[in-house]
Amino acid sequence: xxxxxxxxxxxxxxxxxxxxxxxxxxxxxxxxxxxxxxxxxxxxxxxxxxxxxxxxxxxxxxxxxxxxxxxxxxxxxxxxxxxxxxxxxxxxxxxxxxxxxxxxxxxxxxxxxxxxxxxxxxxxxxxxxxxxxxxxxxxxxxxxxxxxxxxxxxxxxxxxxxxxxxxxxxxxxxxxxxxxxxxxxxxxxxxxxxxxxxxxxxxxxxxxxxxxxxxxxxxxxxxxxxxxxxxxxxxxxxxxxxxxxxxxxxxxxxxxxxxxxxxxxxxxxxxxxxxxxxxxxxxxxxxxxxxxxxxxxxxxxxxxxxxxxxxxxxxxxxxxxxxxxxxxxxxxxxxxxxxxxxxxxxxxxxxxxxxxxxxxxxxxxxxxxxxxxxxxxxxxxxxxxxxxxxxxxxxxxxxxxxxxxxxxxxxxxxxxxxxxxxxxxxxxxxxxxxxxxxxxxxxxxxxxxxxxxxxxxxxxxxxxxxxxxxxxxxxxxxxxxxxxxxxxxxxxxxxxxxxxxxxxxxxxxxxxxxxxxxxxxxxxxxxxxxxxxxxxxxxxxxxxxxxxxxxxxxxxxxxxxxxxxxxxxxxxxxxxxxxxxxxxxxxxxxxxxxxxxxxxxxxxxxxxxxxxxxxxxxxxxxxxxxxxxxxxxxxxxxxxxxxxxxxxx
DNA sequence: GTTGGGAGAATTTTT
DNA sequence: TTCTCCCAAC
Numbered sequence: 001x002x003x004x005x006x007x008x009x010x011x012x013x014x015x016x017x018x019x020x021x022x023x024x025x026x027x028x029x030x031x032x033x034x035x036x037x038x039x040x041x042x043x044x045x046x047x048x049x050x051x052x053x054x055x056x057x058x059x060x061x062x063x064x065x066x067x068x069x070x071x072x073x074x075x076x077x078x079x080x081x082x083x084x085x086x087x088x089x090x091x092x093x094x095x096x097x098x099x100x101x102x103x104x105x106x107x108x109x110x111x112x113x114x115x116x117x118x119x120x121x122x123x124x125x126x127x128x129x130x131x132x133x134x135x136x137x138x139x140x141x142x143x144x145x146x147x148x149x150x151x152x153x154x155x156x157x158x159x160x161x162x163x164x165x166x167x168x169x170x171x172x173x174x175x176x177x178x179x180x181x182x183x184x185x186x187x188x189x190x191x192x193x194x195x196x197x198x199x200x201x202x203x204x205x206x207x208x209x210x211x212x213x214x215x216x217x218x219x220x221x222x223x224x225x226x227x228x229x230x231x232x233x234x235x236x237x238x239x240x241x242x243x244x245x246x247x248x249x250x251x252x253x254x255x256x257x258x259x260x261x262x263x264x265x266x267x268x269x270x271x272x273x274x275x276x277x278x279x280x281x282x283x284x285x286x287x288x289x290x291x292x293x294x295x296x297x298x299x300x301x302x303x304x305x306x307x308x309x310x311x312x313x314x315x316x317x318x319x320x321x322x323x324x325x326x327x328x329x330x331x332x333x334x335x336x337x338x339x340x341x342x343x344x345x346x347x348x349x350x351x352x353x354x355x356x357x358x359x360x361x362x363x364x365x366x367x368x369x370x371x372x373x374x375x376x377x378x379x380x381x382x383x384x385x386x387x388x389x390x391x392x393x394x395x396x397x398x399x400x401x402x403x404x405x406x407x408x409x410x411x412x413x414x415x416x417x418x419x420x421x422x423x424x425x426x427x428x429x430x431x432x433x434x435x436x437x438x439x440x441x442x443x444x445x446x447x448x449x450x451x452x453x454x455x456x457x458x459x460x461x462x463x464x465x466x467x468x469x470x471x472x473x474x475x476x477x478x479x480x481x482x483x484x485x486x487x488x489x490x491x492x493x494x495x496x497x498x499x500x501x502x503x504x505x506x507x508x509x510x511x512x513x514x515x516x517x518x519x520x521x522x523x524x525x526x527x528x529x530x531x532x533x534x535x536x537x538x539x540x541x542x543x544x545x546x547x548x549x550x551x552x553x554x555x556x557x558x559x560x561x562x563x564x565x566x567x568x569x570x571x572x573x574x575x576x577x578x579x580x581x582x583x584x585x586x587x588x589x590x591x592x593x594x595x596x597x598x599x600x601x602x603x604x605x606x607x608x609x610x611x612x613x614x615x616x617x618x619x620x621x622x623x624x625x626x627x628x629x630x631x632x633x634x635x636x637x638x639x640x641x642x643x644x645x646x647x648x649x
Numbered sequence: 650g651t652t653g654g655g656a657g658a659a660t661t662t663t664t
Numbered sequence: 665t666t667c668t669c670c671c672a673a674c
Contacts, residue, residue, distance in 0.1 A: 063664080092664050117663085140668095195664050262662065362661045367665085424651050533664070558662045580661060596662080618660095 005050060012043060019283040020044045026277035029252040032312045033602035034290030041226060041252055042071060046079035048222060057221040060088040063230050067562060091235050092195060092533055095202025102205055102212050109191045111406055114532035118390060119411050120194040121145055127182040132175055148180050152196035153264030155233045191408045199234045206241045217245040228253035232264035255309045259558060259596045288314045290564055292321040295604050298639050303598045305634055306591045324608035326632060326640045335613045336372035338646035339569055342609060346567050356567040357553040359560050359600050361578040365571060366554050380552040383559045389534055393497060393507040394514055398531055400488055404472050405528055407440040419496055420458040441469040464491040478524035482515025557600045568604035573612045574626040597631045
């Protein structure tokens, strides 16, 4: 008996309510941009919990940490603390959880390490050095890395992934296969997985091990997937299996917003979802609450260029206002000037800086703007390409912690020893072999041996670190949060930072942040097990600064997905920039760029400004001319207000 | 074997 | 402008 059931029909519109309160069975929610997708999902969770579904038997899959966190926070507000137990996170996170528990079935230790992009690149480089004879002619580690990755995400062999690019590369495919195999082998002996392995092995666990599959299939009464259009083959399969018994699967997405196909995402997954799930209900959310009609008209028009997608039309709920603006400007500098002028004007209209965002295709498109904003002393935040945890100095400290905890972690071992004077690749290799392929900081004998094997110059520094290993285990510093990080700085890292980097003290501040994060994680193992997956923790800082300070937001379109601002500027809407020149030519890519543009424009609530510079300078003083973006040219006349040069504005 | 200098190249998107 | 790679000197 429940005293008051929430009246969802008062909180949601008809379609949203239908989705949120649907009965059991497969359900596909096609939610166009700004139609309250998150809201619907959150209330779906609340509804299920209210109906008595145990939160622990709910699985909510997302693509970014930010989405997972936001969803959980909002669900908590609506349905109370009880939802805290619900399984929510990115596919990678959830696989991580599966594998921590059952990874031994696949021959992995439960404390396997996760290699982030940088780790895996380094390891691939080592493999190339060891397996390839003429390295000069061989593709670079990044190329090999993305080849291996795309094979994994498309669930095919390296050979198949190779076929498309082989004539360009002009290498013996067997050589590449050799490197790939060596890479896989090394990872296994190290007990390590890269990002793709998390997905691949997570899925293997479910397909190859019946008891594990049964366990999770029965555990999860409901599986909910956000941004379903961005699933790749592995992820779609995983969802199919996990929901295979209870058949309570809810996929929410918008094929117009599939922007990760370079990572293996295939919007056909969402198109074919109803075919794969017999009796699937489909709910379309088309009422847009975010944007003014003029923006929606532009959005609807621009996506028309893409065939073979679900037909959806954004229907406005807001009243008419201003048409989006297009500025044709000379170059990046004039664009920056124009933008600054417009920002000031919008401020006079009553918008705060934090109400505005500048979006662009690629990070480097924002350089001129950043310089200009700096000169004008206009405060801005930028969601940068690399996260706190990917920065070299942070990885250095984490390497120390990883060595403390995991005797098999060869990558961390190498990184830590590499900080010592006079120790490089070969020395590290030799030491690792000498130690027998593992280094246990609990073992005094092994520690002694390592000390003795070091050159005198390095030994002095190492002894300080070595002493800390002793303290670490004796005083159980693993349970003391960030304390050990502080000590590491004191005895070694402070000096190292000053020597190795120009801005040592700034970096040391980051380290203090890191210490806080460890404390917050609860335990050292918990922290280390997910550190590679923690990417958007700057989000917290981000949120804080957005609430307390008034700053203009700069972001790539990809990172802006799911967000909204009253005023949005899209810069470099010129051919070769947006769409990116790298993707011009193939229609698949063209379609993806168009979807990306659609995502960009649908972030705007009130005002949308598109900027198209007509020339681009290269560093060496050269000039490229570029036409306005096809995405602007394709628009029917009359949807925008056009200005040539900023002065005419 | 390591390190640092210098030349050269090259610039997407992310878990 | 910055990162990366190669080579020559310690």
